[in-house]
Amino acid sequence: MTQFSWTLQSFRQILKSCIANKDLLTGKSLHTIYLKSLIPSSTYLSNHFILLYSKCNLLTTAHHAFNQTHEPNVFSFNALIAAYAKESLIHVARHLFDQIPQPDLVSFNTLINAYADRGDTLSALSLFREMREMGLVMDGFTFSGVITACCNHVGLIRQLHSLAFSSGFDSYVSVKNSLLTYYSKNGILEEAEMVFNGMGEEVRDEVSWNSMIVAYGQHKRGLKALALYRDMVHRGFEIDMFTLASVLTTFSCVEDLSGGLQFHAKAIKTGFNKNRHVGSGLIDMYAKCGAGMSESRKVFEEICGSDLVVWNTMISGYAQNKELSVEALECFRQMQRAGYWPDDCSFVCVISACSNLSSPSQGKQFHALAMKSEIPSNQISVNNALVTMYSKCGNLQDARKLFHRMPEHNTVTLNSIIAGYAQHGIGTESLNLFEQMLAASIAPTSITLVSILSACAHTGRVEEGKKYFSMMKDVFGIEPEAEHYSCMIDLLGRAGKLSEAERLIDTMPFSPGSAAWAALLGACRKYGNMELAEKAANQFLQLEPTNAVPYVMLASMYSAARKWEEAARIRKLMRDRGIRKKPGCSWIELNKRVHVFVAEDNSHPRIKEIQMYLDEMFVKMKRAGYVPDVRWAFVKDDETGEQEKEIMLAHHSEKLAVAFGLLFTKHGEPLLVVKNLRICGDCHNAIKFMSAIARRKITVRDAYRFHCFEDGRCSCGDYW
DNA sequence: CTAGGGTTAG
Numbered sequence A: 001m002t003q004f005s006w007t008l009q010s011f012r013q014i015l016k017s018c019i020a021n022k023d024l025l026t027g028k029s030l031h032t033i034y035l036k037s038l039i040p041s042s043t044y045l046s047n048h049f050i051l052l053y054s055k056c057n058l059l060t061t062a063h064h065a066f067n068q069t070h071e072p073n074v075f076s077f078n079a080l081i082a083a084y085a086k087e088s089l090i091h092v093a094r095h096l097f098d099q100i101p102q103p104d105l106v107s108f109n110t111l112i113n114a115y116a117d118r119g120d121t122l123s124a125l126s127l128f129r130e131m132r133e134m135g136l137v138m139d140g141f142t143f144s145g146v147i148t149a150c151c152n153h154v155g156l157i158r159q160l161h162s163l164a165f166s167s168g169f170d171s172y173v174s175v176k177n178s179l180l181t182y183y184s185k186n187g188i189l190e191e192a193e194m195v196f197n198g199m200g201e202e203v204r205d206e207v208s209w210n211s212m213i214v215a216y217g218q219h220k221r222g223l224k225a226l227a228l229y230r231d232m233v234h235r236g237f238e239i240d241m242f243t244l245a246s247v248l249t250t251f252s253c254v255e256d257l258s259g260g261l262q263f264h265a266k267a268i269k270t271g272f273n274k275n276r277h278v279g280s281g282l283i284d285m286y287a288k289c290g291a292g293m294s295e296s297r298k299v300f301e302e303i304c305g306s307d308l309v310v311w312n313t314m315i316s317g318y319a320q321n322k323e324l325s326v327e328a329l330e331c332f333r334q335m336q337r338a339g340y341w342p343d344d345c346s347f348v349c350v351i352s353a354c355s356n357l358s359s360p361s362q363g364k365q366f367h368a369l370a371m372k373s374e375i376p377s378n379q380i381s382v383n384n385a386l387v388t389m390y391s392k393c394g395n396l397q398d399a400r401k402l403f404h405r406m407p408e409h410n411t412v413t414l415n416s417i418i419a420g421y422a423q424h425g426i427g428t429e430s431l432n433l434f435e436q437m438l439a440a441s442i443a444p445t446s447i448t449l450v451s452i453l454s455a456c457a458h459t460g461r462v463e464e465g466k467k468y469f470s471m472m473k474d475v476f477g478i479e480p481e482a483e484h485y486s487c488m489i490d491l492l493g494r495a496g497k498l499s500e501a502e503r504l505i506d507t508m509p510f511s512p513g514s515a516a517w518a519a520l521l522g523a524c525r526k527y528g529n530m531e532l533a534e535k536a537a538n539q540f541l542q543l544e545p546t547n548a549v550p551y552v553m554l555a556s557m558y559s560a561a562r563k564w565e566e567a568a569r570i571r572k573l574m575r576d577r578g579i580r581k582k583p584g585c586s587w588i589e590l591n592k593r594v595h596v597f598v599a600e601d602n603s604h605p606r607i608k609e610i611q612m613y614l615d616e617m618f619v620k621m622k623r624a625g626y627v628p629d630v631r632w633a634f635v636k637d638d639e640t641g642e643q644e645k646e647i648m649l650a651h652h653s654e655k656l657a658v659a660f661g662l663l664f665t666k667h668g669e670p671l672l673v674v675k676n677l678r679i680c681g682d683c684h685n686a687i688k689f690m691s692a693i694a695r696r697k698i699t700v701r702d703a704y705r706f707h708c709f710e711d712g713r714c715s716c717g718d719y720w
Numbered sequence B: 001c002t003a004g005g006g007t008t009a010g
Helices: A002-021 A024-036 A043-055 A059-068 A074-086 A090-099 A105-118 A121-134 A140-149 A154-166 A173-185 A189-203 A206-218 A222-234 A241-254 A257-270 A276-288 A293-302 A308-320 A322-337 A344-357 A360-372 A380-392 A396-405 A411-423 A427-439 A446-458 A462-476 A482-494 A498-507 A514-527 A530-543 A549-560 A564-576 A607-623 A642-650 A653-664 A681-694
Strands: A585-590 A593-598 A671-675 A698-701 A706-710
Touching: A002 A024, A002 A043, A024 A043, A043 A059, A043 A074, A059 A074, A074 A090, A074 A105, A090 A105, A105 A121, A105 A140, A121 A140, A140 A154, A140 A173, A154 A173, A173 A189, A173 A206, A189 A206, A206 A222, A206 A241, A222 A241, A241 A257, A241 A276, A257 A276, A276 A293, A276 A308, A293 A308, A308 A322, A308 A344, A322 A344, A344 A360, A344 A380, A360 A380, A380 A396, A380 A411, A396 A411, A411 A427, A411 A446, A427 A446, A446 A462, A446 A482, A462 A482, A482 A498, A482 A514, A498 A514, A514 A530, A514 A549, A530 A549, A549 A564, A585 A653, A593 A653, A607 A653, A607 A681, A653 A671, A653 A681, A653 A698, A681 A698, A681 A706
Parallel strands: A671 A698
Antiparallel strands: A585 A593, A585 A671, A698 A706
């Protein structure tokens, strides 16, 4: 007997160190010896084997060890439940939980936390309720877990807060910390501050400080976050990777590159730049602060042993720097080759890159892959990204189909589909969905209102636009921002209400940005108001001295008004200042390859055929009544004759891309062309004729919206 | 209990 107890004791000790060190080899041989030996079966020992396998991610082995346990107790169940929860196999975890004769505090806490991880608020809450009804003892973990599970519902968090207060659980720092975090994540910085300030010096731990730094960062209070960080240093807190990562999110949020650079230096000094959390924070900071992806790439290569999140940070960085969208797809494939399984976040990023590229064939591929991959957790964000992808690829039907098939919608889903309809110029549908949203008391966001106002602007709904704009602050509780004002100026200007637009820009509560002046300038061009155009162009220039848009607009307006000297003066100014017009560029996908066309660029291998086709087409078009509008030819000098201007017009990138599509696709197949700038007025007219003559549906997505040409008409109704 | 990645507009 003494011999057995000695053996048991030494077994326990070795096994414990195996668990601590994840020493699977020793642990397994210990298990074999244990099963073959005469040691009486001990539930205690068996439980520790379950723990060991769970820690080493050997789920089946852990379950096997559980089955071999003669008299499993609560502890055995809890160990196995934790193992399944870790692998997000929540149903098995639940099944095991239901088999426990008398679940204890740990059983409940484990399952609540598992539900919290999955974002399953209802299940977590019902367990919590069950605990209270049973009169079971709770602890700080129970509360933090259930608060995490309620992360998106402010109302519930408030209730839990008062419950924690009345039952004394708010004395746990962890409970206060999670309240602080989730108040902030729900947009209520004031409440987060109150929790933080209410804690007092002695209670606050480093977690509280880090959480508050992140809270300030999320609300774009860069200075406050930094002040808090300095305070931490001053008080002698050790600056670890948690703090570094927290401060880095602040720089990403407020786009403070110089601050980010300073902390990169700090990270290198402490070696934390190789840490995955800090490293991905750095990658994200460089991507969001406009440092380009080359800096991000450098950090990426220094990180010791990357993981899925680090890869996703890279993919998202490429996708957010829109011109690097092709690299985003490449990065996704590199990640797959490196042996990582994409998760929902990987798909969201890569699908958004496909939206930027308007590449329906690749977008569909990722859609199929995402379905095959059975993404864990909620797929809603993947579906949201897909709705946008289909819509931006010109395929509103599939976007709408997916929208109706989705099991669940949230604000982003609605914003996406509303924006889709707005960009396609289907204002009625946008407004309908918006009214449905309000009726279902889903709160619109500032983005919803940008979409709604631009839907009104695209379709000439002046009164409705004004109505919604005036409702913003009082009814929806959304403070109008620069974007909303720009939409309103666009709305009024396009409708010809130039003086009203001017009044709005003059009475804005903050100084108008370049977008506002650009909207006004566009309206002036449409209605030929030279005087106001000069004012708008000058204001624009002061804000963005290197932008070619105001020069080009003014010059073409002077030409159109036959003020040749003025036009020449502007062009000379532009030359002298070294400002160049951003070249117009259009692309079209054919057989899964993207063909790019730039005006006056003859590098495409089939350019001869394309131009011959265009020449023939122009003859037919002119016979049908097409008259080239040479005002849209941007000439570099003043000796250019009308004939030459006409030829220049014929070489605009969107015409080349459309001709290429008509020439090399099957008859009847609809075309999708994307342009980086706004479509030119002459091309808009020309493509109408082309759609009628070639009997094709031709969709052009420009920088503003979709133009869907069919049978000689455009879906925008020439209101653009 | 705290730190890294995401979708929507212009």
